[in-house]
Amino acid sequence: MTKNSQPMFERVALIGLGLIGSSLCHVMRREGLAGHIAGNARSQATRETAMRIGLVDSVHEDPKAAVSDADLVILCAPVGVLGALAETISPSLKPGSILTDVGSVKMAVITDVGAHTPDGVHLIPAHPVAGTEQSGPESGFAELFEDRWCILTPPKDADQNAVKRLEAFWQACGSRVELMDAQHHDLVLAVTSHIPHLIAYNIVGTAADLETVTESEVIKYSAGGFRDFTRIAASDPTMWRDVFLNNKEAVLEVLGRFTEDLAALQRAIRWGHGDMLFDMFSRTRHIRQNIVEAGQETAAPDFGRPHGAPEED
Secondary structure, three states, rough: OOOOOOOOOEEEEOOOOOHHHOOOOOOOHHOOOOOEEEOOOOOOHHHHHHHOOOOOOEOOOOHHHHHOOOOEEEEOOOHHHHHHHHHHHHEEEOOEEEEEEEEOOHHHHHHHHHHHHEEEEEEEEEOOOOOOOOOOOOOHHHHHHHHOEEEEOOOOOHHHHHHHHHHHHHOOOOOOOEOHHHHHHHHHHHHHHHHHHHHHHHHHHHHHHHHOHHHHHHHHHOOHHHHHHHHHHHOOHHHHHHHHOOOOOHHHHHHHHHHHHHEEEEEHOOOOOOOHHHHHHHHHHHHHHEEEHHOOOOOOOOOOOOOOOOOOO
């Protein structure tokens, strides 16, 4: 990518400066995508950190001040509060501006944020499928979105010029962009993200509650699989609580299917049906290979070992 000679948006407002918001700040700086970056965070400590490390050009305690005269407003807060946030900032949104978000649930955004989007403001929900288990204003980095998908779920009556501008913005951030129906997005993400997180939270909780295995043993003898579960389960609890409460229909549908499949595996183990287990494991291994070939993961195993030079603190 080459740095833009002219910013795509004169003023960009970020409501929330955690992992996604701070990463957007870094990549917008690097690529020259914004003339002015305005940030908002509830925590004074976060606001002070954002200014200290140069994430934003201005930081505001009041979200209305942050979005004033902004051409692009990005809601980087848990999906459960987006409706209330939209209601708060609605009177201050600039006519012709684009209002978007970064959450992994989209029907709730169309419903809750759409109810408070003024005429003339273009609501285009978005979901960058990228992240780590880290959070906070110092967790972001400009490369977070590179070669990752960003899914846009514009309403049927969305302004096409606004959609194209937001698509170009995410491409400039390094993402591959796809448009999708919001309801279908929520079902897809229930399979690929939400249920895996629920399983991770559950298996780590089960290990912690297992009376015959001590916590020190769980930590000491963590194999790769359990280690990876704990990484996922370290994700922001507020964000994931809101994801499950706001995507309950899709999550429950997929969870029901998962429960049925898990019961079938339980029967296969009990009755020694090795062929069934082998076929299942072979099919799922092929899916893993396809993910690697699609560039969504590296094929190199790490088994918890660092690669190359150790990272600096």
